[in-house]
Amino acid sequence: MDEKIAVNIRHLTKIYKGSTEPAVDDLNLQIYKGEFYGLLGPNGAGKTTTISIISSLIKPTKGEVFIDGYDLMKDLPAIKRIIGVVPQEIALYEKLTAFENLYYFGRLYGINKSDLHRRIDFLLERLGLVKYKFTKLINCSGGIKRRINLIAGMIHLPKILILDEPVVGIDVQSRNLIKEFLKELNKDNTTIIYTSHIMEDAEKLCSRLSILDYGKLVEQGAPNELINKNSDCSSLEDVFLKLTGQSLRD
């Protein structure tokens, strides 16, 4: 096992109950430690299914996944300690304050109280949320909730952070702050796996990315590599459209 690999996906297939078409079809991927890795694809391409499997939220139909050398099917508790998951939904409790939400998730990770208090304060400060520390989420804007959602997923400082559309539906300022924060985190050696529909963000943020379509890997590489490889394309969006086509998806 290559120690540089953070996530190793081998022949991964997922067919949902009641469906005949695989959502993920014999996917092979290696994501290296310290990478900022993008998973791109049109709707229904299999991005969310793939990261849901990596996040241990759903089980694969076939194939193997190793995370930091641990087998997903056998070493789940160890894997849960080293990954952080930021779901697309604001998966928090609206009637609790920012602090109460973060404190709850932090305690579930087993972080001791004094460390947790310090860490919450630091992260709230870093993401411009200090004044919302004791505000119930129900009274916060979408951008604030999304930033708290991000902190909740990384309160335990995971080695690998998995984010599903972390900047969807928020204003430019919040989006920029989150992107800067993620870049900084990545510089500190956190491996980031990221899905997005915003090609511009992926092009700027990701050190490497893969484009999926119909559950299969279509192309993989650094954004510049992919653009250079397709000489008729001037941006990642052009490459994306060239590889996945113009037809609308469900």
Added chain:
Amino acid sequence: MKKLFASVYKEGLLLLRDIEGVLVMFIMPLILLIVIALLQHKSFQNITEEKIQVIVVDFDRDELSRSLSEGMTNSHMFEITSVSGNDSTLLEQARKDVAGGTYQIGIFIPPNTTSVVKSRAVSLVQQQINSAIKTDLNNLNAQGQIDLFFDPITKESFRDLVKSTLMQFSASVEKRIIFEAYSKFIDALTNQSSELDYPTTPAIQFNESLVSEYTSGIVPNSVQHNVPAWILFGMFLICIPIAGNIIKERSEGSLARLKAIPVTYLQIMSGKLIVFVGICLIQALLMILVGIFIMPFLNLPKLQVGGNIVALFSISLASALAATGYGILIGSAATTQIQASAFGSVSTVIIAAIGGAWVPVMIMPAIMQKISAFSPMNWGIHGYYEVFLRNADTLEILPDLGKLIMFAVICVGASLLFRKYAKNV
């Protein structure tokens, strides 16, 4: 352990932030308890302690009428209202009152009824002791007459019961008069005064008890029945907010986030279990306090809780665990809030009906009594009955406790299986 505390902390905060919801959880079952106890009070009195309203029109005003009234009063079956005199309007009014339902029975004792009985007794004794004495045959064959008039809605069996009871009383009065006549006659013959009184208690007494597997012979009043019944109902109704809480967590994605955290589903559910069991116990305490302090103000009997507080706490805790476990199962199995609240409320009503919350099991048809044995509310109500009415200790209610705890374990176990195999959890 710290994960469990974190879950309890979060659930507690969520509940406190929905104080209106918590109040509804406490107040609605209390209102239900008071309303149903008031509604059922009369029915329970019919089963247990309601007396037959009787008006006695006493024109005799002598020993027989007095003894009859006393005997009937002492039997605890009758509530006697006596009117005496010799005005025929009294009789007319009494008839009207009975016809109007104020009294179920009217008894008219005509003038000189006691004299007729006494004369007949004396004649009988004289003839018996000394046939040479010329006895007035008219006296010997004389018969007094007591008129009975009944409310027309009374059943024939009821009328027969009352007639036989009255005949028993009048026969005992007649026996005493005969005994006294004998005593006087013997005293006259022997020239001595015997001071022997006719015994007031019968030679044979009947020891009566109700034989029922259900309540060990105890018939509760409306408060003794309704407090445990609605404690159980209120507890099981908590399945709706619990299920709602779980489904909300799932639909908003928090449960998915929790799935990616090194915490077990059992730890998460245990947090809910502890908090909602606490709510159920507070609810039970409030119901008991209402039974003790509020019910008497509403002219209802005061709740008697028995003396075994440990047993009372045990049955409350086991019932709360069963109810909360049931809520966790519904929350884990249902896919939408509508599904959970519809199933939760209807199933609670069914479990309550079968379990004897509305109609006590002891007066259910035999087949329903058998079905009732499968309802967790029945186990809980039975346990409370035993503690309240028989002063049972924890050991005596162990079968009920065991069934309730087993039910809770099965529910939580089934919800863990749903978590493992169902896609929606």
